[in-house]
Amino acid sequence: MGPLGEAALGAISRGPPMRFLSALLLSLVALATSPALSEAGGLPPPTGRPILEVSGAIGRTNAPGKAVFDLASIEALGLRELTTRTPWTEGEQRFSGIDPRALLAAVEARGKELEATALDGYRVVVPIADLERFPMLLATRRDGRPMPVRERGPLWLVYPWSTHPETAEQPYRGRAIWQLRTIVVR
Amino acid sequence: MDRRRFGVVLLAGLCFLAALVSGVGRLREHRAFDLEASLQSGWFASRTEAHLLRFAAILERFAARGEPDRESFHEQVDVLLLAVRRLVREPDGARLMADPALAGLAYEVERRLLELEPDLARLEPGDEAAHASVRERLDEVGRPLAELVARAYDRFLSAAAASGRLATTFRRDLLVSLGLTGLSGVLLVGLVVSTVREARSARRRADRAASVAREAEESLRTLVDALPVAVTAFDERGRVLLVNRHAAELAGIAEPAALGRDPAGIGLPAGLSPAGSRDERGFREVELDCPDGRRRHLLATARRVLREDGSLARTVHIALDVTDRRDAEEQLRYLAEHDPLTGLANRNRFLRALESVLARPGARVALHLLDLDGFKEVNDSLGHPAGDRLLVAVAGRLAGAADAGTLIARLGGDEFALLQPDPPDADAARRLARRLTESLAQPVVTVDGRIRVGSSVGIALAPEHGRTVDELLRHADIALYRAKANARGSIVLFSGELAAAQALRHRLATALETALQQGALALHFQPIRRLGDRRVVACEALLRWPEGRAPRGVSTGELVAVAEETGLVGPLTEWVLRTACRQARLWQQLGRPCPVAVNLSMTPTVLDRLETLVETALDRAGLHPGLLELEVTEGVLIRNFDQATARLERLRRRGIKIALDDFGTGYSALAYLQRFPLDKLKIDRRFTGELGTGPTALAIVDAIVRLGHALGLAIVAEGVEREEQLRLLREVGCDQAQGFLLGMPDTAERVFPLLEAAPATEHGRTPTRVAAEREPTPA
Numbered sequence: 007m008g009p010l011g012e013a014a015l016g017a018i019s020r021g022p023p024m025r026f027l028s029a030l031l032l033s034l035v036a037l038a039t040s041p042a043l044s045e046a047g048g049l050p051p052p053t054g055r056p057i058l059e060v061s062g063a064i065g066r067t068n069a070p071g072k073a074v075f076d077l078a079s080i081e082a083l084g085l086r087e088l089t090t091r092t093p094w095t096e097g098e099q100r101f102s103g104i105d106p107r108a109l110l111a112a113v114e115a116r117g118k119e120l121e122a123t124a125l126d127g128y129r130v131v132v133p134i135a136d137l138e139r140f141p142m143l144l145a146t147r148r149d150g151r152p153m154p155v156r157e158r159g160p161l162w163l164v165y166p167w168s169t170h171p172e173t174a175e176q177p178y179r180g181r182a183i184w185q186l187r188t189i190v191v192r
Numbered sequence: 193m194d195r196r197r198f199g200v201v202l203l204a205g206l207c208f209l210a211a212l213v214s215g216v217g218r219l220r221e222h223r224a225f226d227l228e229a230s231l232q233s234g235w236f237a238s239r240t241e242a243h244l245l246r247f248a249a250i251l252e253r254f255a256a257r258g259e260p261d262r263e264s265f266h267e268q269v270d271v272l273l274l275a276v277r278r279l280v281r282e283p284d285g286a287r288l289m290a291d292p293a294l295a296g297l298a299y300e301v302e303r304r305l306l307e308l309e310p311d312l313a314r315l316e317p318g319d320e321a322a323h324a325s326v327r328e329r330l331d332e333v334g335r336p337l338a339e340l341v342a343r344a345y346d347r348f349l350s351a352a353a354a355s356g357r358l359a360t361t362f363r364r365d366l367l368v369s370l371g372l373t374g375l376s377g378v379l380l381v382g383l384v385v386s387t388v389r390e391a392r393s394a395r396r397r398a399d400r401a402a403s404v405a406r407e408a409e410e411s412l413r414t415l416v417d418a419l420p421v422a423v424t425a426f427d428e429r430g431r432v433l434l435v436n437r438h439a440a441e442l443a444g445i446a447e448p449a450a451l452g453r454d455p456a457g458i459g460l461p462a463g464l465s466p467a468g469s470r471d472e473r474g475f476r477e478v479e480l481d482c483p484d485g486r487r488r489h490l491l492a493t494a495r496r497v498l499r500e501d502g503s504l505a506r507t508v509h510i511a512l513d514v515t516d517r518r519d520a521e522e523q524l525r526y527l528a529e530h531d532p533l534t535g536l537a538n539r540n541r542f543l544r545a546l547e548s549v550l551a552r553p554g555a556r557v558a559l560h561l562l563d564l565d566g567f568k569e570v571n572d573s574l575g576h577p578a579g580d581r582l583l584v585a586v587a588g589r590l591a592g593a594a595d596a597g598t599l600i601a602r603l604g605g606d607e608f609a610l611l612q613p614d615p616p617d618a619d620a621a622r623r624l625a626r627r628l629t630e631s632l633a634q635p636v637v638t639v640d641g642r643i644r645v646g647s648s649v650g651i652a653l654a655p656e657h658g659r660t661v662d663e664l665l666r667h668a669d670i671a672l673y674r675a676k677a678n679a680r681g682s683i684v685l686f687s688g689e690l691a692a693a694q695a696l697r698h699r700l701a702t703a704l705e706t707a708l709q710q711g712a713l714a715l716h717f718q719p720i721r722r723l724g725d726r727r728v729v730a731c732e733a734l735l736r737w738p739e740g741r742a743p744r745g746v747s748t749g750e751l752v753a754v755a756e757e758t759g760l761v762g763p764l765t766e767w768v769l770r771t772a773c774r775q776a777r778l779w780q781q782l783g784r785p786c787p788v789a790v791n792l793s794m795t796p797t798v799l800d801r802l803e804t805l806v807e808t809a810l811d812r813a814g815l816h817p818g819l820l821e822l823e824v825t826e827g828v829l830i831r832n833f834d835q836a837t838a839r840l841e842r843l844r845r846r847g848i849k850i851a852l853d854d855f856g857t858g859y860s861a862l863a864y865l866q867r868f869p870l871d872k873l874k875i876d877r878r879f880t881g882e883l884g885t886g887p888t889a890l891a892i893v894d895a896i897v898r899l900g901h902a903l904g905l906a907i908v909a910e911g912v913e914r915e916e917q918l919r920l921l922r923e924v925g926c927d928q929a930q931g932f933l934l935g936m937p938d939t940a941e942r943v944f945p946l947l948e949a950a951p952a953t954e955h956g957r958t959p960t961r962v963a964a965e966r967e968p969t970p971a
Contacts, residue, residue: 055263094282126243126271155270156277185271 049112052076057160062121062191065114073113077160081146083108088143090168093179101164103145106137110191117191122163125155125185132163132181140173141166144186158184233288234344235408236279240301241341242415243275244334249419251312251323251330252512258317269312276302288344297340304333335495342497342505422490422511424464428504430455439464442490442513444483464492464509478511488515531602533580534587542601542609547661549611550654557654558612558621559664561672562590562628565646565680567606572832578640585636586645593631594624609668618653618685625649625683633681648675652686670694701758704751707737708763715771717943719935720789720908723922728946730787730821732930733772734937735764752793762797766805773813773820775940780819784947789821789851799832802839806848817847823874825853826864833864841869851908856896865903873900877911880931884916894924901925 049068054076061072068074083104091098120132136142143164146152153159162184165173172178247268254265279285280302289295308329315322416423422439426432432455435447443460450458464480475491482488492511499505529541537545549557564586571579583606590600590608599611610628615621629649635642650672658664667686674693675684684690707713717731735748755761769790776788792798798805810817822843824836840850851872852865856879865873875896882889893909900907909921912931921929935946 094278094284125267126275127246155267156273158274185274 049073050079052079054078058186059188060109060113060115060191061188063115063117064191065116066112075109077146077152080104080109080144080161083112085146086143088141088145088164088166090164090166092164092167092182093174098168100149101143101145101162102147102150103143103161103164106142106144106163109144110134110137113191115191119192121190121192122181122183122186123188123190124183125187128183128185130181130183132183136165136178136181140170155185161186233285233294233347234341235404236284237288237294237337237341237344238408238412240275240279241334241337242412243272244330244337245415245419247272248327248330248334249421251315251327252420255315255317255319255323255326265315266313269309273305273309276305288340291347294340294343294347297336297343300336301333301340304329304336308333331493338495338497338508343500346500420512422464422509422513424455424460424509424511426455426507426509428506430507432458432460433506435460435464438513439511442480442482442488442511464490464511475512486515488513489518490514534584534602536587536591536608537599537601539601539603542599542603542611543661545599546611546664549613550659550661550664555654556614558615558624559652559654559668560610560612560621560625560628561603561650561665561668562608562610562625563648563672563676564606564632565648565676567645570643570645574640574643578638578643581638581640582636582643582645585638586632589631589636590628593627598624615653618651618656621651621653622683622685625651629681629683646680648672648678648681649683650675650686651683657686667691697754697757700751700754701760704755704760704764705758708760708767713737713767715768715775715940716937717775717788717940718930718937719943719946720928720930721934722928723918723926726934727948728786728935729928730789731943731947732789732823732937733768733775733791735768736937752791756793756795759797761793761795762801765793765798766809769805769809770812773809773815776819777813777815778940779944779947780815782944783949784944785819785950786947787819787821787849789823791823791853794824794827794832794836796832799836799839803842806843817843818849821849821851821872823851823853826855826857833868837868844869844871854910856892865899865905870903870905872906872908874908874910875926877931880909880911880917880921880929881913883920884914890920890924893921893926897924897926 049066051068052074056074056076058075058080059069059072060075064073066073081104085102085104087100087102089098089100115134118134120134121129122132123129143166145162145164146160148157153162163182163186165178165182167174173182250260250265250268253259254262260268280289280298285298289298308326311322311326311329315326416434417437419436420438422442423434423436424432424439425434431452432450433452435443435445435450437447440447440450443464445458445460450460455464475493478490478492480488480490490511491514492509495508495510497505497508529538530536531538546557546559549555564582567579567582570582583602586606586608587600587602590610594600594610595612597613601609601611603609610624612621612624615624629647632645632647635644637643650668650670652658652664652668652671654664657667667690670690671684671686674690675682678684714736716734716736718734719728720730720732721727722729735751737751752761752764755764772788772790776786779786792802794802806820806822809815810820822840824840844850849871850869851874852868852870853874854876855873856876873896875893879889879893879896883893884890897907906927907925909917909926909929910931912918912921912929912933914933917931918929918933935943
């Protein structure tokens, strides 16, 4: 969104009568910036090795009853960085990945929580509220390189432990699922 | 005590109490932290163990069925590596690693797993050997880990006990200080209240710890129940602590009823119950009769879990049900060792058995090779299914005739072999062979009717005739060969003479092959004369070794026999036909045409190519078919009647004459004569030789001549050596004769003058029926 868009939003969101227009405009902008817009009918199927399956209450799929992603199709949702300490390792870590909300938007998730399962069978429920409360990252890379399974890859739900120390304690601590493989939206 | 002093004492008491309370509080805080940390360490270690067990199950599936796929399997290797690294390298395991004994175990786990990792990365589904090695080494990873878990929980239990002792000490100290300072009841009550509150909070913490432990226990329990292996555990006195779902199903018992009881009392079978008090390395195989009546095969192992002081805490038994895999293996083994048709041992198994018997020092054994006579005819005339049924029946007969300890095998085709252990002497071996041939002498009755087969047996004895499998087989084969050459139903024991004869045949074959390659063989020709005017009406071509090259004492008959055995018969026949045709053509071109008679050895190799061989020889020489005669023996009629008849009939229509050689020596089945395409009958030299010695031979020759003439055949007498024989032959009306009296076999050049010059009118004639050459029968 360019400076013009911000100025326009700033102008129209001032008064109550403008709220409807503002919402409309916001959703238009969201649509325009969504990478999946070109495939309006459904998600494109992955070409690489699948690393994530999303199912449950979702509106878009690319396989029977689920949406399957490979590394490239996840990172296409908008790569960003987060540098933080973690409760399990020493020192600061530079993670890259996507905003988990972008993933939920891409599959048109309708739900309150995510039931996440890891490669080792670990399963945890993450409230979608967490994604709103904290600037979280669905990490795909550390120091710019894809994370191997033995280093908690290929996907790790990273909380901002450095800036929000409470996320290093329960109940958040257990929700930072690594070796993430499937998500069921409920 | 004044107020001030009381105040001081009170203050001192309060200070003392405050100090005591704060000191104890700090201690308790530390203890409580200690307690929870111990528990978490134990739980954390047991989670790592759960990872390992889970991976072991995945490994089994991957190695056996390739599920999950390779990439997912490697992911799971990584998952396990991370779990172990968290234990050893990350803060969660720090508390555990602070204890040198536990750290030692943890490092051991990590070291063994990292050593195993390259092999896991290389593992291919279905590679049994690699799988077994990986499984064993994964076990070795699990061993220190299991001990680590047990010890970590023991640490928790001792920490919990220490915490309880501390509370007791605290109360006693409080009472002492109360007695010493005489503190007010308010303070006392306050302290008591605070103590009670502390105690309650400690209990809550213990409850929470117990609930965490229960959850960990439940996850483990779920996992253990989900494993496709039977798991049982026993305490140090052998009473049941755990029976997982698979084990309960196998044993047909319910776990709740079994807990705490003696395994024998509830019918827990061996393999699932303590067999000894020691650890087992690797797995042992256990058979188990299940309540459902099936016998199952388990791969079982046992692991001891020790307390810190080294005493036995519990024993864990793990058993993998491999019945299906074992059944499949046994089926495979059976197939690999048995002849599927007869159920007898097959060649592989027989050779292995023979080898292992011969490997024993002082082994005595008789090897019998048995071959059916006339099996090919059954196959050819009744079809392969009938042949198969016959083989099954023969297998039954042999099994009935042999002793219980005798291994019977079908080596292939109609070839059987028997391994007779410890025959006291050669006669014992002969007696068994006799029983075998006699059992097959009776006709075999199958749905195809009564089939008469005979059998021949060759025997070789160890150690007399050989000490190796090869030697014995070769020698028994030589004996069998000789037995088949003898009459039907023969039994021949190997001997040095047999071997010598075999060696001679081998030398002959080599010499024959060389001679054939170098064009060193020669044909001689013996005139066949008409009895009336003694004119030469044909010449029989006879194979001769070239001058000075013949192995001593070898007859042409033996030469041909060798050629038939060695496959040289094809090239030899081709050479004889070509040479004979060329010679006949030469004579014709020289103005003295004379038919040449060639003896055919009708082995299957020759019979299959007969027409091609003959046509090629005629074409190359440019010879008219009427100048070629083929002499065959009765053997071909018996062995291959239909095929031989068809082929010879086609040649005969081309104008080639067919003569039946050596008539009277073999079966002389008259029925064949009628149906077989023939022009000539040659009376065997044996009858000719006996002419004049008595009335019998003359009567036979007379009968043959009359019979032959009745069938429209020309009759030729072989081996005429005396004038009297010639006279008698003429008297009974024989048409032609050959023998030393009428002309020795000689080179073509020397025979040539004996041939009649073709009359001008007859030059280039087309000889038709031999009957035309026959003289009128004297009245």
